[in-house]
Amino acid sequence: MSQQTHLNDVDLDAIVALVGAVEEDGDNGNTVWQADVHWERGFRTRAAVREFAIESDEPSGLGGTDSAPNPVEQVAAALGNCLAVGYVAAFTKRGIAVRELDIAVSGQLDLRPFLGLAPGHAGYSKIEVDVRIDSDADDATLAEVHRDVVATSPVGHSLTNPVELDIRLADR
Amino acid sequence: MSQQTHLNDVDLDAIVALVGAVEEDGDNGNTVWQADVHWERGFRTRAAVREFAIESDEPSGLGGTDSAPNPVEQVAAALGNCLAVGYVAAFTKRGIAVRELDIAVSGQLDLRPFLGLAPGHAGYSKIEVDVRIDSDADDATLAEVHRDVVATSPVGHSLTNPVELDIRLADR
Numbered sequence: 425m426s427q428q429t430h431l432n433d434v435d436l437d438a439i440v441a442l443v444g445a446v447e448e449d450g451d452n453g454n455t456v457w458q459a460d461v462h463w464e465r466g467f468r469t470r471a472a473v474r475e476f477a478i479e480s481d482e483p484s485g486l487g488g489t490d491s492a493p494n495p496v497e498q499v500a501a502a503l504g505n506c507l508a509v510g511y512v513a514a515f516t517k518r519g520i521a522v523r524e525l526d527i528a529v530s531g532q533l534d535l536r537p538f539l540g541l542a543p544g545h546a547g548y549s550k551i552e553v554d555v556r557i558d559s560d561a562d563d564a565t566l567a568e569v570h571r572d573v574v575a576t577s578p579v580g581h582s583l584t585n586p587v588e589l590d591i592r593l594a595d596r
Numbered sequence: 597m598s599q600q601t602h603l604n605d606v607d608l609d610a611i612v613a614l615v616g617a618v619e620e621d622g623d624n625g626n627t628v629w630q631a632d633v634h635w636e637r638g639f640r641t642r643a644a645v646r647e648f649a650i651e652s653d654e655p656s657g658l659g660g661t662d663s664a665p666n667p668v669e670q671v672a673a674a675l676g677n678c679l680a681v682g683y684v685a686a687f688t689k690r691g692i693a694v695r696e697l698d699i700a701v702s703g704q705l706d707l708r709p710f711l712g713l714a715p716g717h718a719g720y721s722k723i724e725v726d727v728r729i730d731s732d733a734d735d736a737t738l739a740e741v742h743r744d745v746v747a748t749s750p751v752g753h754s755l756t757n758p759v760e761l762d763i764r765l766a767d768r
Contacts, residue, residue: 432637432638433637433638433640434638434639434659435638435656435659435660435661436659438656438657438658438659439658439659439711442657442658442659442707442711443711443713446707446708446711446713447713450708450713450714453706453707453708453711453713454704454705454706454707455704455705455706455707456702456703456704456705457666457668457669457672457702457703457705458669458672458700458701458702458703459665459669459672459673459675459676459700459701460676460698460699460700460701461673461676461677461679461680461698461699461700461701462697462698463680463684463694463696463697463698465604465605466604466605466606466607466684467606467680467681467684467685468605469676469677469680469681471672471673471676471677473665473669473670473672473673474665474669476664476665478650478665478670478673478674478677480673480674480677480680480681482681484607484610485610485614486610486611486614487606487607487608487610487611487614487685488607489607492648493631493645493646493648493650494629494677494681495674495675495677495678495681495750495751496629496674496678496750496751496754497629497630497631497645497646498645498650498670498671498673498674498677498751499670499671499674499751499754500629500630500631500643500645501631501633501643501645501650501652501670502650502652502667502668502670502671502674503631503667503761504631504632504633504641504643505633505641505643505650505652505666505667505670506667506668507633507763508633508635508639508641508652509639509641509652509654509660509666509667512635512638512639513639513659522635524635525634525635526632526633526634526635527632527633528630528631528632528633529630529631529632529633530628530629530630531628531629531630531759532626532627532628533626533627533628533629533750534625534626534627535614535618535625535626535627536618536622536625537748537753538748538749538750539611539614539615539618539625540744540748541615541618541619541622541625542622545753545757546747546748546749546750546752546753547749547750547751547752547753547754547755547756547757547759548750548754548759549759549760550759550760550761550762551759551760551761551762552762552764553761553762553763553764554764554766555763555764555765555766556766557765566765567765570763570765572712573763574763575718576709576710576712576718577710577718577719578667578668578705578710578718578719578720579667579668579670579671579719580718580719580761580763581709581717581718581719582668582671582719582720582755583719583754583755583758583759583761584719584758584759584760584761585717585719585758586755586756586757586758587703587719587720587721587722587723587755587756588721588722588723588756589675589722589723589725589752589755589756590722590723590724590725591679591725591727591742591745591746591752592724592725592726592727593727593729593738593739593742594726594727594728
């Protein structure tokens with residue numbers, strides 16, 4: 425039993441309990457996620473997320489000191505990390521062991537809008553992702569898992585759909 | 597001179613050089629950013645970004661082991677980190693010293709699409725950001741800086757505009 429519910433080291437019991445709670449009351453699915461960013465110096469910042477920290481800087485070519493991944497790299501990492509959760513969850517639900525999973529994320533970004541040299545979209549224009557999975561799944565299951573993951577990825581959907589941003593400058 | 601070009605510890609010379617290179621040839625503004633995600637166990641992954649790593653996990657309530665920020669928290673952090681770069685760059689360009697800068701990011705996300713309990717948008721529905729800056733800028737300058745930053749944020753625009761995602765499952 426404990427073997428079964430920890431396939432791929434995923435705590436399936438916790439997910440089943442969460443699904444039950446959200447089925448019982450949809451409000452239990454409404455979550456809030458936070459990060460508190462503190463400026464250190466130059467382009468170096470530190471985001472506090474619960475008890476964790478995500479450090480950030482820019483490469484020297486962009487005026488930073490190259491001491492940490494930059495914010496757009498953090499987005500690329502978040503996308504790959506999110507898709508990995510999706511694949512592992514989808515395999516685990518189907519009782520399939522994952523042996524290896526690697527995800528390469530590569531995004532294209534035109535710096536001109538950020539630099540004020542052109543108007544328009546300053547973000548990623550396109551992000552390409554190559555997923556490599558080693559498991560016992562047959563091709564049909566693999567294709568089904570892939571469709572499910574793409575259809576339900578929180579970070580993926582935050583990028584493919586417009587998210588409402590409300591950025592307020594508080595009184596000093 | 598070195599004082600002037602390192603206001604707020606930003607290497608303004610590097611940015612001026614980059615702007616010059618991109619003005620000379622727009623292709624110099626076309627950048628690619630990458631992350632290589634490796635699955636460790638459960639929902640725990642490690643994204644390699646150049647020589648850096650971004651670790652990721654899910655809270656125990658979501659079936660993880662709560663050892664690192666989760667992917668949607670990484671997006672919240674990336675947004676705050678990106679906006680901080682924008683504000684510091686905008687102030688530095690105007691010759692204004694920044695004393696303190698803190699950015700609180702809070703995003704709302706309905707877990708039901710991710711859990712397969714409802715169709716639709718699995719990502720953030722809305723992200724609220726509170727920026728607190730201590731500087732010598734007057735109110736008009738502050739408002740202008742704010743407009744510029746919101747209009748040119750790479751991570752902000754990656755969220756507010758639909759980004760094309762191409763997620764490919766490679767042969768094992």
